[in-house]
Amino acid sequence: QxxxxxxxxxxGTPGQRVTISCSGSRSNIGSNYVYWYQYLPGTAPKxxxxxxxxxxxxxxxxxxxxxxxxxxxxxxxGLRSEDEADYYCAAxxxxxxxxxxxxxxxxxxx
Amino acid sequence: xxxxxxxxxGVVQPGGSLSLxxxxxxxxxxGSPMHWVRQAPGKGLEWVAVISYDGxxxxxxxxxxxxxxxxxxxxxxxxxxxxxxLSAEDTAVYYxxxxxxxxxxxxYWGGLDYWGQGTxxxxxx
Numbered sequence: 001q002x003x004x005x006x007x008x009x010x011x012g013t014p015g016q017r018v019t020i021s022c023s024g025s026r027s028n029i030g031s032n033y034v035y036w037y038q039y040l041p042g043t044a045p046k047x048x049x050x051x052x053x054x055x056x057x058x059x060x061x062x063x064x065x066x067x068x069x070x071x072x073x074x075x076x077x078g079l080r081s082e083d084e085a086d087y088y089c090a091a092x093x094x095x096x097x098x099x100x101x102x103x104x105x106x107x108x109x110x
Numbered sequence: 111x112x113x114x115x116x117x118x119x120g121v122v123q124p125g126g127s128l129s130l131x132x133x134x135x136x137x138x139x140x141g142s143p144m145h146w147v148r149q150a151p152g153k154g155l156e157w158v159a160v161i162s163y164d165g166x167x168x169x170x171x172x173x174x175x176x177x178x179x180x181x182x183x184x185x186x187x188x189x190x191x192x193x194x195x196l197s198a199e200d201t202a203v204y205y206x207x208x209x210x211x212x213x214x215x216x217x218y219w220g221g222l223d224y225w226g227q228g229t230x231x232x233x234x235x
Contacts, residue, residue, distance in 0.1 A: 002154065035221050037155070044205065044228065045147075045155065050213045050221030088155050092219040097169050099145070099157035099219060 003028060004089055004102035011108040017077040020105045022089030024070050028100055034072040035090040036065055039104070045088070049074065076107075084109045112136040114206050114226035121232045126196050132189040132206030132226055140184035143209065143217055146191050148202035149228075158204070159191070160218045169218055173199075196233045203228040 005023040012018040022034065036049035047056055049065035052072065064075045072091075076083055089102040118130035132144070146158040159170045159180040168180055179192040189206050205228045209220030 032219070033215055037222075039149075039155065041149070042203075042228075044225035045207075045222070046225075047213070047221045047223045050223075051215065056213070056221070056223060086154075090155075090157070092216070096172065097218075098171050099160065099169075101147075101155040101157055104154035 002101065002103040003093065003096075004091060004100050006087075006089060006102040006105045008103065009106050009108065011110055012076075012079045013110050014079055014081065016079045017075060018079060018107065019076075020074045020087050020089075020107070022072045022074070022102050024072075024091060024100075026070060027095040028070075028091040028093040029067065029072055030070040031094050032092045034065065034067050036063075036074045037088045037090065037101075039086045039088060041086070048087075079109055081109045083107060112224045114208070114224055116204065116206055116226040116229035119229040119231065121234055122196055123235055124197055124233055126233070127192070127194045128196065128231060129193070130191040130204055130206075130229060130231070132191075134187045134189065134206075134208075137208070137210070137224065139187040142211075143214070143220075144180075144182060144189045145207045145209075145222060146180060146189075147205045147207055147222070149205075150199070150202040153202075156202070161189070162217050167217065193231070196231075198233050201231060201233045203230050 033051045037045040039045040052067040053065045207222040208224040213221035
């Protein structure tokens with residue numbers, strides 16, 4: 001059971017906007033930046049968002065991140081079929097001195 | 111071009127040991143913290159360990175502390191993970207990863223933008 005809580009699944013139709021939440025605590029999200037990764041099993045995870053809301057070069061601006069208190073969100077607008085993947089939030093935990101990944105959210109494009 | 115290439119995949123019996131390697135190229139390995147992240151079958155990503163650029167500082171996930179050892183050889187541009195006392199719960203694809211300088215927020219953390227392709231460790235009788 002991850003200390004960063006994500007919904008196990010999310011879905012949307014092409015063109016829609018979907019959001020994926022990530023809930024943590026004072027010692028992780030509340031104190032440190034949040035990162036978001038896109039993952040297709042069998043491939044390397046891809047960094048989508050760093051430092052809460054920053055996009056690496058090459059990541060479409062359809063992807064955006066936000067944070068408030070001990071929760072964070074990833075929003076995907078203009079949903080495309082190729083966005084169908086697993087999405088993970090991540091943060092450092094100061095109390096545990098460990099990196100944490102959320103449990104992952106499987107996004108289905110209907 | 112950044113390349114991280116893991117090796118050492120294999121099948122090992124419970125209680126056994128295995129060593130993984132990650133050969134790096136295309137970036138300043140000797141100046142970069144390095145991580146191991148794993149994904150067990152049907153489960154999510156799990157952070158395993160991090161080592162500082164010079165090898166002097168390390169953090170481990172509680173699930174592997176005391177059993178796994180992360181190390182590096184900067185002269186060989188190679189990262190290692192020595193895994194002892196393996197159990198079925200350690201069965202996973204193991205990835206090495208690193209955050210580029212501009213994505214780091216501390217020596218031990220940042221946006222992991224460099225990833226290997228992963229190597230499969232299976233712990234089975």
